[in-house]
Amino acid sequence: MPVGTTANSPAPDLALVSQRRVAPLIWLAAAVLILLTWWHVLTLVEQSRQRELAAAEKDLGNLTRLTQEHAIRTLRSADQVIHFVQSRYLEIGERLDLKALTANGVIDSEIFNQVGIIDAKGIYVLSNLPIASRLDLSDRAHFKVHVASDAVGLFVSQPVLGRASGKWSIQMTRRITRPNGDFGGVVVISINPDYFSGFYSALNMGPKGLTALYGVDGVARVRKIGAQEAYGNKATDAAMFGHIQRGQLTGSYTQQSVVDGVQRLYYYRKVPQYDLVVVAGLETQDLLANHRQARNALLLQAGLMTLLVLVIMRYLHRMRLEMAARQHAQLLVEDRTQQLSAIFTMSPDGFVSFDPQRCVKYVSPAFAEMTALAAEQLDGHNEQDFSNWLARRCDSAMPFAGIAALRAKVMDGKPDARELIQMAREPKRMLQVGLRSSESSTVSQILYFRDVTHEFEVDQMKSEFVATAAHELRTPMQSIMGFSEILLSHEIEPSTQKELLTIIHHESGQLAKILDELLDLSRIEARRGRDFRFTDVCLQDLTTDLVKAFMPPAGRAAPELLMQKMPLHVMADAGKLRQALLNVLSNAYKYSPDGGPVVLQIETDETGAAPRAWIHITDQGIGMTPQQRDRVCERFYRADASGKVPGSGLGMRIVKEICEMHGGELTISSNLGLGTRVSFSIPC
Amino acid sequence: MTPVLIVDDHSDIRRLLSITLGKEFEILEAEDAVGALEAVRRHHPKIVLLDVMMPGKMNGLQVLEAIKGNPLTQDILVAMISARGQVADHDDARKRGADAYFVKPFSPLQVANWVRSKAA
Numbered sequence: 001m002p003v004g005t006t007a008n009s010p011a012p013d014l015a016l017v018s019q020r021r022v023a024p025l026i027w028l029a030a031a032v033l034i035l036l037t038w039w040h041v042l043t044l045v046e047q048s049r050q051r052e053l054a055a056a057e058k059d060l061g062n063l064t065r066l067t068q069e070h071a072i073r074t075l076r077s078a079d080q081v082i083h084f085v086q087s088r089y090l091e092i093g094e095r096l097d098l099k100a101l102t103a104n105g106v107i108d109s110e111i112f113n114q115v116g117i118i119d120a121k122g123i124y125v126l127s128n129l130p131i132a133s134r135l136d137l138s139d140r141a142h143f144k145v146h147v148a149s150d151a152v153g154l155f156v157s158q159p160v161l162g163r164a165s166g167k168w169s170i171q172m173t174r175r176i177t178r179p180n181g182d183f184g185g186v187v188v189i190s191i192n193p194d195y196f197s198g199f200y201s202a203l204n205m206g207p208k209g210l211t212a213l214y215g216v217d218g219v220a221r222v223r224k225i226g227a228q229e230a231y232g233n234k235a236t237d238a239a240m241f242g243h244i245q246r247g248q249l250t251g252s253y254t255q256q257s258v259v260d261g262v263q264r265l266y267y268y269r270k271v272p273q274y275d276l277v278v279v280a281g282l283e284t285q286d287l288l289a290n291h292r293q294a295r296n297a298l299l300l301q302a303g304l305m306t307l308l309v310l311v312i313m314r315y316l317h318r319m320r321l322e323m324a325a326r327q328h329a330q331l332l333v334e335d336r337t338q339q340l341s342a343i344f345t346m347s348p349d350g351f352v353s354f355d356p357q358r359c360v361k362y363v364s365p366a367f368a369e370m371t372a373l374a375a376e377q378l379d380g381h382n383e384q385d386f387s388n389w390l391a392r393r394c395d396s397a398m399p400f401a402g403i404a405a406l407r408a409k410v411m412d413g414k415p416d417a418r419e420l421i422q423m424a425r426e427p428k429r430m431l432q433v434g435l436r437s438s439e440s441s442t443v444s445q446i447l448y449f450r451d452v453t454h455e456f457e458v459d460q461m462k463s464e465f466v467a468t469a470a471h472e473l474r475t476p477m478q479s480i481m482g483f484s485e486i487l488l489s490h491e492i493e494p495s496t497q498k499e500l501l502t503i504i505h506h507e508s509g510q511l512a513k514i515l516d517e518l519l520d521l522s523r524i525e526a527r528r529g530r531d532f533r534f535t536d537v538c539l540q541d542l543t544t545d546l547v548k549a550f551m552p553p554a555g556r557a558a559p560e561l562l563m564q565k566m567p568l569h570v571m572a573d574a575g576k577l578r579q580a581l582l583n584v585l586s587n588a589y590k591y592s593p594d595g596g597p598v599v600l601q602i603e604t605d606e607t608g609a610a611p612r613a614w615i616h617i618t619d620q621g622i623g624m625t626p627q628q629r630d631r632v633c634e635r636f637y638r639a640d641a642s643g644k645v646p647g648s649g650l651g652m653r654i655v656k657e658i659c660e661m662h663g664g665e666l667t668i669s670s671n672l673g674l675g676t677r678v679s680f681s682i683p684c
Numbered sequence: 685m686t687p688v689l690i691v692d693d694h695s696d697i698r699r700l701l702s703i704t705l706g707k708e709f710e711i712l713e714a715e716d717a718v719g720a721l722e723a724v725r726r727h728h729p730k731i732v733l734l735d736v737m738m739p740g741k742m743n744g745l746q747v748l749e750a751i752k753g754n755p756l757t758q759d760i761l762v763a764m765i766s767a768r769g770q771v772a773d774h775d776d777a778r779k780r781g782a783d784a785y786f787v788k789p790f791s792p793l794q795v796a797n798w799v800r801s802k803a804a
């Protein structure tokens with residue numbers, strides 16, 4: 001059983017503090033984990049996007065290379081036909097039979113709708129197709145561009161709706177220059193844009209994929225978006241034209257289409273030697289479809305990861321809170337245990353608790369010290385054993401009746417039953433034993449022990465005093481009552497009457513004196529100096545007056561006075577000081593019945609921390625034993641037990657109280673048979 | 685005259701009792717236990733008026749026991765005189781053989797009446 005011991009807790013406060021420090025770190029780590037997860041996922045998403053875009057760009061690059069090659073070959077084929085027709089026209093003029101040349105395959109007509117000659121006046125004079133009338137094309141750009149000079153070379157027109165063919169066509173023209181340098185007309189080939197768009201269809205660019213051939217003027221020669229074909233649309237705001245102007249002949253970019261508003265990744269290539277650009281574009285939304293799936297999967301994973309981290313953190317947080325609460329509760333319990341242990345260890349009262357089976361459960365150190373019954377000896381024993389052990393240690397004069405007897409008192413309606421026992425071994429302690437029943441589930445009853453030895457002694461002292469005081473009061477009262485009764489009932493001679501009345505008078509005075517001293521002491525003790533009136537007092541004057549007024553017993557000399565000449569001033573209540581000195585002087589005479597001088601001496605003492613005045617009163621009387629001297633200031637103590645020396649036993653107590661109220665010190669030195677010296681100091 | 689011993693350390697009490705009883709009885713006085721036992725041995729008084737609280741090694745109760753415990757003196761009537769008026773003190777004295785118990789301040793006339801009644 002742990003008696004008076006406490007478990008050392010491992011610095012629980014520190015544990016709490018460290019936990020408070022760890023909590024933000026855990027949350028920080030969680031935040032970092034979440035951020036890292038998202039950073040990684042977003043990086044993966046971006047990389048995936050970049051990869052998709054790069055792959056698409058590569059595909060588009062290859063595609064445009066293909067369309068570029070297709071354009072170049074087509075244009076070259078057309079240009080070869082133009083050169084051939086140009087040469088033949090210069091040779092044979094309007095006799096040139098284009099229809100025959102085409103029909104017999106001299107001219108490969110696969111790539112064009114029509115080939116013809118516009119003469120110098122702008123009249124469409126020859127064609128491989130039948131022409132209804134002499135069509136004037138002098139206002140057409142592909143004619144006008146060649147009139148002034150031959151600088152243009154091959155001209156590729158914007159798509160036009162052919163007046164001759166009624167079909168959309170791209171006109172490719174070259175100037176016919178006569179040998180003399182004159183303008184001889186223009187060879188024109190009308191290429192069906194379908195030739196390009198048919199090829200683009202075979203590329204399968206998807207419903208929103210774009211393949212186009214643009215002029216650097218920003219006008220589409222052919223543009224195919226999905227199945228839709230278009231000719232002649234303007235797209236000068238497309239980024240590629242700016243790039244080409246800056247010399248960037250090949251490249252890619254992402255842009256929202258200026259035509260249909262769809263965002264695409266475009267790849268363009270300038271067609272060398274021609275003012276044409278091939279471009280292919282794929283809808284970014286379309287080409288990033290796979291990427292979006294992967295992205296969504298990654299984002300979902302990151303979200304789930306974040307959720308998982310948060311759930312774990314919340315769990316950890318709860319755990320931490322619960323742990324903190326548990327630790328807090330544990331701390332409270334430990335603190336309470338320590339408090340109780342300290343209280344029981346330091347309590348001067350002893351306690352013994354019993355479990356529900358009324359077996360000893362706890363024994364406080366104070367009980368073990370009071371009774372010399374060790375906790376180890378009592379642990380677990382029933383109350384009968386306990387009672388027997390305790391009873392054996394008690395003095396037979398005041399035995400322990402046992403717990404059962406105490407409980408019987410409780411059953412009688414005394415909830416707090418007590419009894420007084422005395423231990424047999426020295427210092428024969430008086431113990432008050434109490435029993436309290438408990439409703440607790442772990443404690444059935446508690447015995448408590450209070451050491452009342454001192455109170456008992458004080459009670460005894462009081463009883464002795466009362467007896468002494470009664471004796472002291474009754475003795476003069478006896479004389480007063482007895483002699484007055486005699487005087488009233490007997491015939492007494494006048495001389496004896498006077499003698500008896502003198503006794504009555506003297507004893508009345510004695511009675512009054514004892515009563516005065518009792519009242520004085522009572523007042524001084526009760527008021528603890530509050531009724532003292534401190535004034536500046538010259539000790540020489542006070543003691544001189546005191547000695548003059550003092551009435552020594554018959555036949556005794558007045559007290560001798562020894563003092564320095566220089567006046568010695570103290571703060572004192574003159575009346576109280578006089579009373580104290582009178583008591584001491586009176587004792588000096590009373591306890592020196594065989595005479596001898598009584599000396600009152602005043603001196604200053606500079607040896608202490610503060611200067612003080614000493615008043616010594618010395619007699620050469622009967623003196624005291626050291627034991628008597630030590631007790632002489634106790635209330636009602638009489639050094640003289642004979643009763644011959646009148647007194648109440650209060651005088652020296654009053655002197656001590658007055659001295660202490662002045663902040664002074666009372667010392668007594670005495671030798672039995674040689675005399676006593678009482679010294680009274682006052683700060684000055 | 686019947687001898688009556690008065691034992692008290694206070695001379696005034698001895699004087700009071702001797703004035704009260706002096707005309708009718710032979711008064712013997714002692715001021716302490718030793719003197720009291722000596723007077724008992726020598727004069728074998730018929731009655732002893734004995735103070736309880738006295739200076740010296742023996743108090744009045746012990747003197748009482750000495751008188752009542754001695755076959756030669758146990759017939760002597762002893763009245764205790766005490767300032768202690770509690771019942772316990774009274775009973776204590778009775779147990780030790782006291783024939784009467786007077787508490788100070790007592791009436792000298794009552795004491796005289798008791799002495800007269802016993803001396804008769």
